[in-house]
Amino acid sequence: MLSVALGTLRARRVTFVGSFVALALGVALLTVTGLALASSLDAPHRAPERFAAARVVVKGADTLRVATPIGTRTQKLARPRAVPATAVAELRRLGKVTLDRTFAVRAENAPDDLVGHPWPVAAFASYEITSGRAPRTAREVVVTGTWAEPGRTLRTDHGSVTVVGTVADRGFEHAVFYTDARAARLAPRSTLLVVAARPAAVRSALRDVPGVQVLTGDGRRLADPDPDRDREALTALNALFGTAGGVTAFVSVFVVASTFAFAVAQRRREFGLLRTAGATPGQLRRTVLAEALLVGVLASAAGCVLGRYGAPGLARWTVDGGLAPGWFRIRGHAWPYGAAFSAGLLVALLGAAAASWRAGRTAPTEALREADVDDRPMARGRLLCGAGLSLTAAVLLLLDDPGDLLHRKTYVSRPMVLITAVALLAPVLVRPLIRLLTRAPARLPGATGLLVREHAAAGVRRTAAVAAPVLVTVALTGSLLGAVANLNAARAAETRARTTAAFVVTPPDAAGFDGTTLRAVRAVPGAEVSATSASAVYVLEDGVALIRSEARAADPAALAATARLPLASGRVTGLDDGSIIVNEEWERHTVGQRVRVWLGDGTSRTLRVAAVLRTGTGDNGVYVTPANASGAAVDRVDVALRDGADAGAVAAGLRAAVRASGGRVLTADQWVAAAHPQTDRTTRLGLLLVLGIALLYTGISLVNTMVMATADRVRELAALRLAGATRGQVLRLVGTEALAVVAVGTLLGLLVAALELAGMWRALRLLSAPAPVRLPWPAMGAAAGACAILAAAAAVATAWPALRRGAAELAGVRE
Template sequence: MLSIAVYTLRARRVTFVGSFVALALGVALLTVMGLALASSLDAPRRAPERFAAARVVVKGADTLRVATPIGTRTQRLARPRAVPAAAVARLQRLGEVTLDRTFAVHAENGPGDLVGHPWPVAAFASYELTSGRAPRTAREVVVTGTWAKPGRTLRTDHGGVTVVGTVADLGFEHPVFYTEAQAARLASRSTQLVVAARPAAVRNAVRGIPGLQVLTGDGRRLADPDPDRDRVALTALNALFGTAGGVTAFVSVFVVASTFAFAVAQRRREFGLLRTAGATPGQLRRTVLAEALLVGALASAAGCVLGGYGAPRLARWTADGGLAPGWFRIGGHTWPYGAAFATGLLVALLGAAAASWRAGRTGPTEALREADVDDRPMTRGRRLCGAGLLLTAAVLLLLDPPGDLLHRKTYVSRPMVLITAVALLSPLLVRPLVRLLARAPARLPGATGLLVRESATAGVRRTAAVAAPALVTVALAGSLLGATANLNAARAAETRDRTTAAFVVTPPDGAGFDEATLRAVRAVPGAQASATSASAVYVLEDGVALIRSEARAAVPAALAATARLPLASGRVTALDDDSIIVNEEWERHTVGQRVRVWLGDGTRKTLRIAAVLRTGTGDNGVYVTPANASGAAVDRIDVALRDGADAGAVAAGLREAVRAGGGRVRTADQWVAAAYPRTDRTTRLGVLLVLGIALLYTGISLVNTMTMATADRVRELAALRLAGATRGQVLRLVGAEALTVVAVGALLGLLVAVVELAGMWRALHLLSAPVVIRLPWSAIGTAAGACALLAATAAVATVWPALHPGKDQAPPVR
C-alpha cells in the first residue's frame, strides 16, 4: 500500500500539492500561535524603579482580603489606604521617614500624565539634577525631560509655578517635584513611605497593624506606578493568543478536512478502476490513509519550520502595534512544535479517514461512469453531524445567559459551531442557491449562463468545497465585526438615554477637579451641577465569590436633575449615606434589602438598596453617595440649566470656572459623541489579528481548492473547445462559474452572520438595552469581493495554459 501511495502522490501532484499547502499553512499558524501563547505565560522580572535606592518601603493596604469557606478571596482596592499616623509615629523612632505623596498634575502644553511628588523622594529613584537647582518655595518645581526649561513659568491646576531645575527622564513616569511642605498641602494622604532603618526593625514596629506591607529587595517594585502592568499586559496577550489559536485551529481543521475530502471525491473513477483490478475496500482505505500519513508528516514538518520563522515576526508586530509590552519576545519553548506537528498529522488522518470509508465503498462500475453528476453528495454521517451541530448552535443561541452573549470570548467562538453546521449541510443548499443566482443569467443570449448553472449544480461536491472558504471568510467577518459594532452602538444609545444635562465638564486626562474649581462651577449663575467621581464597591456573592462593581459617587438630588437612570425599581432620590443603588446582576437586587459591601478603600458596611437599575450592556453600574467614596476625585460634572437660564451665558461661565485647571466644557451631544463607545486599540488590533489570520488562511485555501477543482476539469474544458467554443468563451465560463460558487459561499456566510447577530439582538432586548441593528456591509463586501477575485483569478490561471495552441485536443481516456 505504501508503494502505491507514493506512486499516487507523484501521479496526482496538483491534488496532493493542494492538500500539502493547506495542511502546512495550518500547522504553521498553529505553531506561531502556540509559541506566542507559551511566551505570554511568564513576564520577565522587573527591577524596582521609583524606590530602587531605598532600603525599606512601607506601603498601606491596597488589597481587600475576605475569608470564605473555600479560602481567602482578594481584590485590588480602588483607593489604597494611607499609612496610619500611628505607624508613622512608630517608624520615626527607628530612623528618618520620607512620606511619598502622589497626586495628578495638569500643566498647559505639558505631558498628559504628569504626576506630583515631594522632592525628597527623587533621590530614591536616583534622579539627579541635569540643570538648575532643587525647589525651595511652594511655587517652585523640578520636572523631567526637556518639555520645560529652568526659568519657565507653568500654569497648572494647582496654580502657577516656576521651573527651577530639571532631571533626566527615567522612562517610567513624568514627575513634577514640589517642596515637601507644598506636596503635603496638595496631597494630605501618603499611601507609602521610605524608612532609613533595618527591615527586621521595621517589621517589628508595624506588627499588628493590618494591611501594611514592608517591601525590600525586588518587592520594592510593588511601590512603583502600576506595578501589575506587565501581568495585566500578559493576561490580555494570553487571552488574545488563546482566542487567535482557537480560531486558527478551527479554520485549519475545517479547511484541511474539507480539502482531503474533496481530494478523495475527485478520484472516484480511479478507485473504481482499482476495484475492477481486484483491490478490496480495505486496501483502498489503507491506501488513502497511507497517502494522508505521507502528506501529513511532510506538511506538518514544513509547517513547523515555517511557524518557527514567522513567530518572532508576529511578536515584533504585536509589540510595535501596542498589543504586547516592548520586551515581549518568543521564548525557546519546544512543546508548541510537537503539539502543532501532532495536530497536523491527526487532522490529516482524521480528514482522510472519513473520506477513505467512502473510497472503500466505491464500486467497480465507477470506472465506467462518464457523468460528473453527484447523485449522492452527502453521506448519512455528514447529515447527522450537520444536523447535530445545527441543533447545538440553536441551543447555544437560545439558552445561553443573555449577558454571556455580549462577552468577547463568546461572540468570537460561538459562530464556529454554526459555520461548521452550515458547511456540512451546504450540499443540500447548493443546488437551490445556484439556480436562484443563475436564473437571470441562464435566460440571456448565449450558453454561458446555462452552462454555469448546470456545471455548478451537477458537481455539488466541487461547488460545496470551493464555497466553504468563502463561507468561513464572510461569516467570520460579519460575525466578529458586526458583534463589536452592534455592542458599541447599544452602549452609545444607553449613554445618550442616560444623559439629560445641558453640558458635561471633564478634567484633563488623569486628573480630577479640586475644591476651588468645584466651587467656581457651582457658583455659575443658572447652572445646576452634579459632580460625580469614580470608585468601586465589592460584594461577596454565594458566600464564595468576591465581585468588584464599578461605582459612581453622586449627590442624589443633583444626580436626578442631570441624569435619567434606567430604573427597574426604586427612586434615585431615595439614595443616602446608608443606602446604595445596584443593578439586576447583583445576587440581592430588591429595594429595601440590606447588602453587606466593602467600599473602595476596603471599609466594610451594610447598606440598604434604594433603587435597582436594569442590567443593560453592563455599563449600568453602582451608585453611592460621596460619603461612601471618601477621597475619590471628581472626574465629571453634569450641568443642567435652571429655569430661565441662558445656555450661552452658562457655557461661558463654565469655561471661565475651569480655565485654570484645564477642564473642558462640552454640550451633552458633544460629550456623547466624544464618549461614543469605541473598541479600544488593543481589542481592535486583537480582533483584526484573529480575523486577519482566518481570512489569510481561507483566502489561500480558496485559491488552493479552486486550482484543484479547475485542474481536474481540463479534459472537460478541452472538449468544449472541440465543440466550437473559443478560448475567450471558455475562460469567461470558468470565471463566471467561480464567481457563482463564491456567491453561494458568501450568501451562506451572510446567513450565518445574520443568525449570530440576531442572537446578540435578542440578548440586548432581554437585558433591556437599546437594540441597534447594524451589519458591517463594507467588511462583508470586502471579504466577498476578495474571495471572488481570488477564485476567478485562480480558475482562469489554471485553465489558461491548457488552452494554448496545440493543447486544444482532449487528453486520451486512461
C-alpha cells in the first residue's frame, strides 16, 4: 500500500504539491498563533521601581472585599482610600514616616505624562542629583531626564516654577519633584507612605486597620505606577492571540479539508480504473489515507519549522504596533508545535477520508462516468451536515441573547458556523449562481460566455473548491469589519441622542478640572452647566457575583437640562443623595426598590432606585449624585444655552475659562465624533492582525487551489485547441472562468456577511439601540478584487506553459 501511495505521489505531483502547500501553511499559522498565545500567558519578573530603596511601604485600601456564601469576592476600588490619620500617627512612633503624593502636572513644551511628587520620596527610587540642587521653596522643582536644564522657567497648571536641579531618568516616569510642603498643598490626600521601621512592627501596628497593605521585598512593586499593567497587558494579549488563533484554526481547517477533498475528487477517473481493475473500496480508502498520511507528516513538519521562524516576526509587529508591551517575546514552549502538528495531520486524514469514502462506494462504470461530469455533486451526509449547521446558525442569530451578540468573541466566532454551512451547501448553490451570473455573457457574440457557463456548471466540485477560499475571505471581511462599524454607529447614535448640550468641555488629562476652572466655567453668561465625574459602583448579584458598574456623578437638575437619558422608567430629577439610576442589566431594576451597593471608595450604602435606563449597547451606566462619588475629579462639563444666549459668545467665554487648564471646548457633534471614533488604533490593529493572518492564508490557498484545478484540465484545454481555438482564446477562457468562480464565492460571502449583520441589527433593535445595517463595501470590494486578480493570474500562469506545446501533444498527455 505504501509503494502504491509513493507511486501516486510521483505521478500526480501538482495535486499533492498543492495539498502539501495548503497544509504546511495552515500548520505554520497554527504554530505561530500557538507560540504567541503560549508566550502571552506569563510576564517577566518586574522588580520594584519607585520604592526599590524603601524598607517598608504602606498602601491604603485599594481593593473591595465582600464575603459571600462561596467565598470572598474582590474588585479594585475606583478610588483607593488614604491611610487613616490615626494609623499614620501610630506609625510615626515606630520611625520616620514619609508621605508620598502623586498628581498630574501639565507644562508647556514638556512631556505629556508629567507627574508630581514630594522631593523626599525621590531617595526611595535612588534618584540622585545630576545637576543643580534640591528644591527649597514652593516655586522650585527638580525634574527627571534632560528635557529641562537648571534655570529654566516652566509654566504649569500649578503656576510658574523654576527648575533648580535634574536627576537621571529611571525609565518608568517623567517626574517633577516639589518641596514636601508644596506637594502637600497640591495633593492633600496620600494613599502611600514609607516607614523606617521593622516590617513586623508595622504589621502589628496596622493589624486592626482594614484593607491597608504592608509591602516589603518584591511586594513593593504594587506601589509602583500602574502595578497591574503587566497583568492587564497579558489579558489583552491573551484575548487577542486567542481570537487570532481561533480564526486561524477555523480558516486552516476549512481550507485544508477543502483542498484535500478536492485533491481526492480530482482522481475520480483514476479510482474508476482501479475499481474496474478489481480494487476493492477498502483498498482505495487505505491508499488515499496512506497518501494523506505521507503528505500530512511532511507538510505538518514543514509547517512547524515555518511557524518557528515566523512567530518572532509576529511578536515584533505587535510590539511595534503598540498591541504588546516592549518586553513581549516568543518563548520556547513545546506544546504549540505538538498541537499544530497533530491538528494538521488529523485534518489531512479526515479531509482525505471524507472524500475517499464516496469514491470507495462508487461502482466502476459510475466512477468513470462521474469523472467527466459532476451529475451528483452533493453527498447525502454533506447535505445533512450543511442543513444542520444552517439551522444552528439560524438559531444563534434569532434566539441567542442580544447582549451576547455584541461581544467581540461572539461576533468574531459566530460567522464561522454560517460560513461552514454555506461551504457545505456550495455544490447545490454553485450551478444556479453560475447560470445567473453568465446568463448575459452567454448571449454575447462568441463562445467564451457559453463555454464559461457550461464548464463551471459541469465541474461543480472544482467550482465549489475554488470558490471556498473566496467565500471565507469575503465573509470574514464583511462580518468582522461590518460588526465593528455597526457597533460604532449604534454607540455614536446613542451618545448623540443622549446629548442635548450645545458644547462639551473636556480636560487635557485624567486629573480633571480644578475648582477654579469650574467656577470660571459656571460664571460664563448664558451657560447652563452640568459638571460630571467618572466613578464606579459595585453590587452583589445573585448573592455571589460582585459586579462593577461604571458610574457618573451629576447634579440631577443640571443633568436633566443637558442630557436626554434613555429612560425605561422613572425620572432623572428623582435622583438624590439617597438614590441611584441603574440600567436594565441590574438584577434589581424596579423604581422604588432598594439595593445595597458599594461606592467607588468602598463605602457601603443602600440606595433607592430612582430611574432605570434601557440596556442599549452597554454604555448606559449608572448615575449617582456627587455626594456618592466623593473625591472623583470632574472630567466632563456639558453646557446648554440659556434662553436668548448667543452660541458664539458662550463658546468664546468657555474657551477663556479653560485656557489656563488646557481644556478643550467642543460642539456636541465634535464631542460625539471624538468620544466614539470609527475604530481606535488598537482595535484597528487587532482586527488587522486577525483578518490579515486569515486573509493572507486564504489568498495563498486560492492560488494553490486554482493551480491544482487548472493543471488538472490539460486534456480539456487540448480538446479546445484541437477544435480550433487559439492559444489566446483558451487563455481568455481560463481567466474569465476564474473570474466567474470568484464572483460565485463573492456572492456566497456577501450572503454570509449580510445575514450576520442582519442578526446584529436585530440584536441592536431589541436592545433599543437601532442602527442601519452597514456593509463594509470598500473592504469587501478590495478583498473580492484581490481574489479575482490572484485567481485569474494563477489560472493563466498555470495554463500558459501547457499551451506552449502543440495541440496534438497536449491531447497525448497522460494524467
